[in-house]
Amino acid sequence: MTETITDTVNRFIFKTETFAIFKLDNIVALGDVAGVREGDRLTVTGSWQEHPKYGRQLRVEHWEKPVPSTEEAAADFLSSGLIKGVGPVLAERIVSVLGPNAVSAILEDPDVLKKVKGIGKKAPEIRRQLQETYQVQQVVAELIRLGLTLKTAMKAYMKFGRPAAEYVRRNPYCLTELDLIGFHRADDIARRAGLAPDSSFRVKAGILYVLNESLWDEGHAYLPRDELISRSLTLLNHVEKSVSLDIVEKELSRLKGVHGSAEVSLAWAREYEEEIARDVKRLARQRFDVPPLPRDLIRGIELTPDQNAAVKTALESGFSILTGGPGVGKTQTVRAVIRAFELQNPWGGVFLCAPTGRAARRLSEVTGRQAHTVHKLLGLRNGHADRNRKNPLECDLLILDEASMACLVLTKRLLEAVPNNARILFVGDADQLPSVGPGNILRDLLDKVPTVRLTEIFRQAAESQIVTNAHRINRGQMPLIDRSKTDFIFLEREDPEDIAKCVATCASGMGYDPLDVQVLSPMRKGPVGTAELNKLIQGGMSGPRVKYGQYVFHVGDKVIHTKNNYDKGVFNGDIGIIKKIKMQHDVLVQYSSGLVSYSGDDLRELEPAWAVTVHKAQGSEFKAVIIPVTTSHYVMLHRNLIYTAVTRAREKVILVGTKKALAIAVRNNKPIQRYTALSGLLRDAPRR
């Protein structure tokens, strides 16, 4: 399906700093192209995709500006109008003197144009313009010589432009600050360039790298000074002991872009936390008078006293939180909040949103009204939001569902776009996995604004072991397994391969519909990771199949869609079954929301889903869940992960592995203990 095309860029249809949709002579292409201008001749390689609204498009995976290498091409290029001061006559003359490789000759040799009569003082300007056109390639080539990969080199060029190679040579660590390469690869480049291991560049970069890593990988908004210093020393001295404590302390004290001394954060992260705190206080200050509510807010359903209290709180407070585990009726309460609000404010604008596409769709399904991702609601793309402090949302009630998934960045963007007069309600389960991005927003806000906790469980039977054990796990206690019941089972297996086999057997042999039973593994890799488990389960399959990338898909296979696709109406995390495979490339998948067809490279959005990661399953529910629990997942063994996995099940949980691994997981609550300043900043927020 991939194709390579050389054509001229006629027009940009859409353009951001790095991404563009553009028209070549006969086609529309889209991708990350930087340094490309209208009129450029481009060689693009990519794959075709069919866009329902805009038709056939080429998704660009690789591109370059070829230097013309025939007399005709060189003359065409020089006279194309791109190079000012060169018309057809002069172009002919240049090519007749310098030959088919005229362009590269001029680029390489500043004096070569002297050979052509009648150019005179135009020569340097012509060369400058040519260089500008081919600058991308030249800079990228130089960066590659310095040891960057093509991709990183492109990104570095996008960031720094012409002087990129110079910057990198002087301070290879500038690449780590932009998150283009890791500290260790920058270290390699620096070593080859002869930089001292205790140079200020290196030490500063090391400290910033530690802060950045802890922020993006572990979710910390700051690190205690001692921890930052000891982590920095470990990083900087991992090969040879060359950096002393004194040096690190000295560089830390003059480091720009960080905040605080006892608790050190990246300055922007601190600013975000402070801004969130200000916005929370701004919104929480608002109080609303609420007339008594009718008893039957939702036809035929009577709310519990707790749920009623939650409705009242949400309506009275400028900012409130509704939290609780699965099955406690959060959704029902949200429906009641909307209903009550609309009864009392018939002209009020109600906006519903969630951090992920699927959560938004589900919210929309259960409330029977529009819901958006936060990104869509704010028009948030490439770090720019259409809705912001200056142009706030026109809403009177804003509900954010699955708020535990909202990170520092998203929350800051959302809150600053909420007007003073609006009420905002966060809904979520604070015991689930923390957000992908930095921060611990929902947990930090609990009880800092009016908070209602729902605990009474409806969905599962009250005596369900799933429920009681989920609570135990939350408290750091081992689940209790009552062998007289069948809804919470532990199958003891020691060896990872045995665990994998046992999991695979259970997955296919329980008599459930494939969509009702789900294997959840903490990791993708490893003997009990999702990749291996999927292969194991797929091993027994026969019949029509299609290969795409690293995966094989069969008719009957369970698959997961991995990127929101609004045109197909299918979202990241949707799980379905392959019904049909035609012609080795057309695939038909049955989701609960309907049939979706994939052709060609659409398949890049599909993965096998007999086993998925616990993270991916967040926000989904199944009748039965099978969870491998082994010390080979050591780094991933923690309380919220097991809690999240177990609470995905409505009827049955099967744990397969060792009690030892389970005990480790239940005891470990470190991942959710993120260093954040937000709750401290809110200490004096109004609560009632």
Add this chain to the structure above:
DNA sequence: TCGGTGGC
């Protein structure tokens, strides 16, 4: 070691 959303 895991995970998010966008663009005509």
